[in-house]
Amino acid sequence: MDVLSVGETMVLFSPKTNGQLRYANDFSARIAGAETNTLIGLAKLGHKTSWISRVGNDELGAKIVSAVRGEGVDTTHVKHDKEAATGLFLKEKTNAQTSSIFYYRKDSAASKMTSEDIENIDVSDTKYLYITGITPALSKSCEEMIFALLHKAKKEKVTVVFDPNIRKKLLDKNNGVELIKKIIGLSDIVLPGKSEGDFLFDTTDAAEISKYCRNLGAGAVVVKLGEKGAYYENKDQNGFVGAYSVPYVMDPVGAGDGFAAGLLSGLLDELAWKDAVKRACAMGALVTQVDGDIEGLPTQDQLQAFMESDNQ
Ligand code: CKP
Numbered sequence: 632m633d634v635l636s637v638g639e640t641m642v643l644f645s646p647k648t649n650g651q652l653r654y655a656n657d658f659s660a661r662i663a664g665a666e667t668n669t670l671i672g673l674a675k676l677g678h679k680t681s682w683i684s685r686v687g688n689d690e691l692g693a694k695i696v697s698a699v700r701g702e703g704v705d706t707t708h709v710k711h712d713k714e715a716a717t718g719l720f721l722k723e724k725t726n727a728q729t730s731s732i733f734y735y736r737k738d739s740a741a742s743k744m745t746s747e748d749i750e751n752i753d754v755s756d757t758k759y760l761y762i763t764g765i766t767p768a769l770s771k772s773c774e775e776m777i778f779a780l781l782h783k784a785k786k787e788k789v790t791v792v793f794d795p796n797i798r799k800k801l802l803d804k805n806n807g808v809e810l811i812k813k814i815i816g817l818s819d820i821v822l823p824g825k826s827e828g829d830f831l832f833d834t835t836d837a838a839e840i841s842k843y844c845r846n847l848g849a850g851a852v853v854v855k856l857g858e859k860g861a862y863y864e865n866k867d868q869n870g871f872v873g874a875y876s877v878p879y880v881m882d883p884v885g886a887g888d889g890f891a892a893g894l895l896s897g898l899l900d901e902l903a904w905k906d907a908v909k910r911a912c913a914m915g916a917l918v919t920q921v922d923g924d925i926e927g928l929p930t931q932d933q934l935q936a937f938m939e940s941d942n943q
């Protein structure tokens with residue numbers, strides 16, 4: 632297995648019209664979840680990926696599993712929970728530029744995951760474990776499960792990649808920051824964004840964010856800088872990679888997950904760090920140009936063509 636991940640995927644209902652949600656009558660229904668976005672991005676590039684989760688024993692759960700499996704991600708470790716429902720969320724488009732999201736995921740099937748969900752999973756042939764800060768924020772039992780999985784991965788020398796993906800609506804107000812910092816300290820590669828640097832360390836400076844993460848114990852850090860590209864640092868090297876220019880941004884949600892897929896794909900293909908980060912930036916740029924989280928994730932040929940055209 633190239634990349635294993637665990638997390639919640641929901642159905643996202645997006646209104647076809649702008650304005651208050653109370654007046655929205657027509658919606659599109661798409662699947663969305665940071666971890667499956669990344670796994671799907673990797674699968675579309677030809678890598679072997681597997682997803683651990685729970686969905687409800689319901690229609691939305693069936694929709695999610697069939698979509699994720701249909702994209703080529705292994706779903707053997709996804710359970711159908713008979714007691715809890717699949718989570719969902721709604722988008723409210725205030726105007727063409729701004730939107731808000733409303734989660735309906737409290738006590739969802741995925742939030743009921745426990746350490747038992749990962750107990751019998753053999754990670755010894757897994758190259759990378761990819762996790763985000765969303766999963767441990769879902770519930771206490773999910774938090775315990777993430778640490779159990781992290782320890783299992785460490786024991787088997789699986790490389791741990793962590794995207795903090797701060798969700799203020801989910802993180803515990805009192806110890807949320809400490810929780811994220813603890814996971815940063817246990818990770819081999821951390822992928823924060825500028826706003827996450829601000830939230831965690833009170834700085835938006837890429838080199839400083841990286842220093843803070845590395846002081847906590849992270850091996851390597853790649854800071855996502857949006858339209859400015861990315862900054863990477865590990866024990867041997869550091870540097871900036873410029874962003875790919877895009878003609879327009881249709882939907883920035885999911886760009887971070889595409890970025891993670893690009894980086895992991897580059898590392899799996901044993902590219903130099905700078906080139907893996909370049910691939911990450913290209914993936915992020917491609918995702919922003921299409922509505923939806925996974926719909927803009929490219930095939931190998933599309934990625935190659937985009938990177939070869941002079942967009943950077
Ligand atoms: O940080 P991103 O915009 O790349 O993440 C978007 C995803 O998992 C989205 O798909 C949503 O379902 C979520 O983050 C979430 O739980 O907020």
Ligand code: MG
Nearest residue numbers: 794796887888
């Ligand atoms: Mg993100």
